Amino acid sequence: MEIDLDKVRALRVLGRGAMGTVFLVADSSASPASLYALKVFEKHSPNKKPDADRRARWEVSVLSRLSHPYLPCLIGSAETSELLAWAVPFCPGGDLNTLRYSLSDGVFSTAAIRFYLTEIISALAHLHSLGIVYRDLKPENVLIQADGHVTLTDFDLSRNLPKKQNVPQFYSPRTIPVEPASKQHRRNFTRIFFGNSPSEYFGEQIKKAKSARVSPVSKKRPSFTSHSSGNDMYERSFSFVGTEEYVSPEVVRGDGHEFAVDWWALGVLTYEMAYGKTPFKGRNRKETFRNVLTRQPEFVGRRRSELTDLIGKLLAKDPSKRLGFAGGAEEVKAHPFFSGVKWDLLDEIMRPPYLPPIEDLEEETAALESAAAGEGFDVREYFRQLREPSPAMDQSTSALTEF
Numbered sequence: 001m002e003i004d005l006d007k008v009r010a011l012r013v014l015g016r017g018a019m020g021t022v023f024l025v026a027d028s029s030a031s032p033a034s035l036y037a038l039k040v041f042e043k044h045s046p047n048k049k050p051d052a053d054r055r056a057r058w059e060v061s062v063l064s065r066l067s068h069p070y071l072p073c074l075i076g077s078a079e080t081s082e083l084l085a086w087a088v089p090f091c092p093g094g095d096l097n098t099l100r101y102s103l104s105d106g107v108f109s110t111a112a113i114r115f116y117l118t119e120i121i122s123a124l125a126h127l128h129s130l131g132i133v134y135r136d137l138k139p140e141n142v143l144i145q146a147d148g149h150v151t152l153t154d155f156d157l158s159r160n161l162p163k164k165q166n167v168p169q170f171y172s173p174r175t176i177p178v179e180p181a182s183k184q185h186r187r188n189f190t191r192i193f194f195g196n197s198p199s200e201y202f203g204e205q206i207k208k209a210k211s212a213r214v215s216p217v218s219k220k221r222p223s224f225t226s227h228s229s230g231n232d233m234y235e236r237s238f239s240f241v242g243t244e245e246y247v248s249p250e251v252v253r254g255d256g257h258e259f260a261v262d263w264w265a266l267g268v269l270t271y272e273m274a275y276g277k278t279p280f281k282g283r284n285r286k287e288t289f290r291n292v293l294t295r296q297p298e299f300v301g302r303r304r305s306e307l308t309d310l311i312g313k314l315l316a317k318d319p320s321k322r323l324g325f326a327g328g329a330e331e332v333k334a335h336p337f338f339s340g341v342k343w344d345l346l347d348e349i350m351r352p353p354y355l356p357p358i359e360d361l362e363e364e365t366a367a368l369e370s371a372a373a374g375e376g377f378d379v380r381e382y383f384r385q386l387r388e389p390s391p392a393m394d395q396s397t398s399a400l401t402e403f
């Protein structure tokens with residue numbers, strides 16, 4: 001659907017990321033007016049990351065293919081000479097990271113972990129079935145819908161892994177760009193998208209780490225190789241992307257990676273939900289990556305259980321030994337931690353452990369009322385004023401730009 005930006009009033013900024021600004025908007029072209037999240041990418045922003053244009057369009061194309069209760073759908077998009085904007089359903093419940101911080105002890109109960117994992121696995125299974133590897137699973141990207149169920153967000157780092165055909169051979173080493181931490185994360189997470197091997201970045205450190213590796217890594221490698229995952233042959237990607245504490249050993253090593261990176265990230269996320277911290281965090285990035293390569297997760301204060309067994313299997317350093325590598329999502333679902341889960345009836349049977357507070361939900365009604373009363377601002381004007389602030393800048397927009 002083509003969104004008519006003349007009919008859209010932005011009510012507030014929901015968040016900012018490397019790719020763009022996300023607004024809560026009311027669209028009066030529908031009757032009654034509808035509320036959604038509008039992600040806006042500025043085409044000519046001076047802070048634009050290399051390749052951002054392609055990644056923004058990629059995100060839109062991924063969204064247009066999704067149809068799953070725990071994944072966002074593309075409501076519509078709009079493009080001007082300055083902006084690319086796309087709309088997805090608004091999730092009023094915040095994200096899993098914020099939710100964890102709101103808990104008194106900062107960790108989820110085993111039952112809550114099982115609930116969230118089943119929905120995330122179900123969403124990953126759908127992505128993988130489309131040949132899409134997500135590559136950015138972390139609590140901040142797990143949003144909570146109004147009914148307490150999850151939605152994964154942020155697909156600009158995802159990647160299509162085409163089935164093996166004629167394997168392209170191209171590989172051009174270049175300097176490794178590290179994305180500056182532009183996003184106001186609640187913790188110091190920097191997303192990384194290196195073009196190729198990170199070894200230049202690591203220097204000596206990676207060599208030390210490499211010497212501790214169990215499986216030898218070929219020094220000579222093509223940009224793509226193939227292997228069998230489930231019933232299909234998929235290529236592997238060699239780009240170095242992800243979020244520091246969530247990147248897998250094969251990404252750190254620059255070995256090439258495929259769907260198993262998502263199962264690794266699921267292991268990190270599960271650990272964080274259970275222990276309130278990620279398993280490999282070091283004092284700096286180099287130490288974190290060395291830990292990713294060499295250190296085993298510590299299960300301090302917890303008896304060995306199906307949960308710790310699941311985490312250990314998802315965090316297998318060798319991707320070919322990792323849960324989910326050979327058998328995909330079905331293999332992960334079959335782990336004893338999920339015994340009794342009715343995977344086909346998740347929405348009907350599973351009750352969310354937490355629901356967004358009623359005040360947060362009432363925001364929707366209030367937002368629609370204020371939009372009907374003519375409040376809000378034009379997103380095109382918002383960016384124009386950011387570029388050329390004028391003394392006459394509208395008070396409400398001014399406050400929002402300082403958000």
Ligand SMILES: Nc1ncnc2c1ncn2[C@@H]1O[C@H](COP(=O)(O)OP(=O)(O)OP(=O)(O)O)[C@@H](O)[C@H]1O
Pocket residue numbers: 014015016017018019020021022037039088089090091092140143153154155156183191
């Ligand atoms: N559907 C939504 N409902 C509510 N809030 C949302 C929604 N989508 C995104 N947000 C908010 O906007 C923030 C930025 O969104 P998103 O992560 O998609 O942007 P990004 O530019 O791709 O970020 P990143 O730097 O992680 O790539 C999120 O962290 C979240 O707080």
